[in-house]
Amino acid sequence: MPTPHPHNSGLKVNLNLATAVARNALFHGDTVVLDYPGGDLTFRELDNRAARLATVLADGGTRDGDRVAYLGLNSTAFFVTMLAAFRLGALFVPVNFRLAEPELAQVLDSSGSTVIVCEEGHRAAADRVRDRTSLARFLLVDDDPEIPAAGVPERDWEPWAALIADAEPTPYTVAKHADEPAILMFTSGTTGMPKGVVLSHGNAWWNAVNVELHLDTRRGDTTYAAAPLFHIGALNSFALRTLTRGGTVAVRRTFDPGRAADELIRLKVNSMFGVPQMFAALARVPGFFDHDLSELRAVVVAGAPVAPSLVSQYAERGLLLQQAWGLTETAPFATHLPAERTLDKAGSAGIPMPYTEVRVVDVLTHEPVEAGTRGEIVVRGPNVAAGYWNNAEATEAAYDAEGWFHSGDIGYLDDDGCLYVVDRLKDMIISGGENVYPAEVEHALATMPGVLDVAVVGVRDPQWGETVVAVITAAAGSKITLDDVRDHAASHLARYKLPRRLKIVETMPRNGSGKLDKPVLRQVAAEEQ
Structure with missing residues (x-):
């Protein structure tokens, strides 16, 4: 040979x-x-x-x-x-x-x-x-x-x-x-000062290959880039691959729901990346769903937990939101839910991208766990960054000897190999000795009438160690009480997961990528009524 x-x-x-x-x-x-x-x-x-x-x-x-x-x-x-x-x-x-x-x-x-x-x-x-x-x-x-x-x-x-x-x-x-650095992108920093992720030319290229093989995108497509490009989700989902393959990037300085609703139709946009809040805002634009949305073939929602109710709302009107999961370190997609599985796997972040390995491992032993068992999600593949900029300690903590990147996200794989992301490991609430995952409670409360936005955090409690607090933005005219919240959530969750306190806010604190700003939310939740 x-x-x-x-x-x-x-x-x-x-x-x-x-x-x-x-x-x-x-x-x-x-x-x-x-x-x-x-x-x-x-x-x-x-x-x-x-x-x-x-x-x-x-x-x-x-x-x-x-x-x-x-x-x-x-x-x-x-x-x-x-x-x-x-x-x-x-x-x-x-x-x-x-x-x-x-x-x-x-x-x-x-x-x-x-x-x-x-x-x-x-x-x-x-x-x-x-x-x-x-x-x-x-x-x-x-x-x-x-x-x-x-x-x-x-x-x-x-x-x-x-x-x-x-x-x-x-x-x-x-x-x-492939291994030479291209982009130095800093994490959103909601759990501490930002860390610099070194993304190579190969990381960007392999993500493009994964997207090409998994999503219905074509040469000459128009993609809509209104989410902030300083985050990897907006930049490397469709924008960079459009530059490479040939097509048009509709660049908008910021996201305006009314304008986006018009332009998605008028420009015959084929692909779009957005966080859940963007699609929730689009759904509230009068008449948006009355238009022909068939040109939108690849609509990816990621960057924050996605409520199944949002996916169902779009699917009922003929538009399939495809949930994905990843981080800056995975450039960005590690998993993606194919359009044909949108309905029967609503709430899932999908299956591993073609050239990416995904496991769920025990938080302590790092050994793979069985289907249905929760653990930390780890990722390995050519789309995964090699480490952090001038930060050997952070690199050593996040990457093991076999090349697995430890994401810090908690999730599980079902019997079909579909990933469900439960929450951030650092955001988990331990109340009365029980583990409570805020995202699970947020999903349950997102379907409650009158709730526009919701976040769940834990605050110190002398009796329970931590107590569950729901922070809610309510629709105009809605009067939501703690009893209302607990009654609604009780049909979805075990009683130990139900919020014991409620905080109503006018706007929900989020960072530039649309993720809930948990440190600020904990401060808000801890304030006396």
Whole structure:
């Protein structure tokens, strides 16, 4: 048997996304790749702008392995910055624009970013923390009609429009292979300060392969990107693979339910990623379900627990929400529920993606458990990040010797191999010696009339150790009492799981990815009525 040449084995294939975009610019240059209210870009225009910005960055000293940060909402500038960094072999650092000042300083400092591309609305925040970072160059997006102009920028901010216009396109793209880092993305930080997840070019590519094999997506599709792109769910579910395969990304700065309801129909959108709250808001738009939604073939809901009632509400109107599960570390999907199983497996996060292994293991022994038994969900595969940025302790704690990533999520596999995610291990409530999983209680209360949003947390209790508290946002005119909550939940749950306290709030605290902000919720729940 002949020995394969290393360059024919696939190990040396260039997986740099910027190379794929350049290829699409060559063969499909006139296709609109970014549909954006501030100005559309074709593949040729996107590639050209990225190549020019790469020259600007290189002239300022950016090299292979450096980090380039982006601070702003969804826009074409986000993609231009990312592709320019990739062209040079630099790591792209998309920053959560909702971070508090200490978190923003920590992300920029720990990433070691030397350049930041920033929108006007976030420049002041960057200025307040710049002295605590390694930032040496500050580029300001000044050519987006969606961002109000604020006059001549202060200090050493450089408006990027003129720099890009005057630069010659960089004629090359650094080749990047599967294990080489591409994106440095920080976790949402609801259980502590954000950790930097190092996502490689291979992680992104293998997730795209998994999506390609599991979902009904096609070349030329339009995907709707309104969830924040600084999170991996929105970025790598459909947006990055659309750049690679050829198609259109409808980029929206934020999610507006009314506008989205119109545009999903008018643009004949084929795929969309969203958190449950986005789809719940869409369902409340008058007349949304009266339209033909048949073009929406791949609608993925993830990022937070999904109530089966929400899935049923859409299915009754002919639209199948496909639940998925994963984390930043899995880039993002580890499991996905195929459309044909949406109804009979409502509430399940699906089956493992084609090139991803998923197990449920005992929390203490880490040995696999039987079907139906709850334990920690662990994942292994080429879509899984290798570890955390400059954080050997966190990497060692999350990855075992066999390469399994320990997610910190609790779940179980049924007899058909479908995964059900119960809750976060750290969020589990121990009340009177019994384990209570907040997500299970939240699912039960989500079907209660008058409840718009619900969260369940545990707070210290002298009698029970912890007690279950329901935090609810109620519809206008609804008067919900603790007795109402307990009566409704009692038909779904054992009595020890029923809330013993109720807190009504006007808005539910959530982070940028749509996940419940549990530390804030615990503070709210612990406050006296």
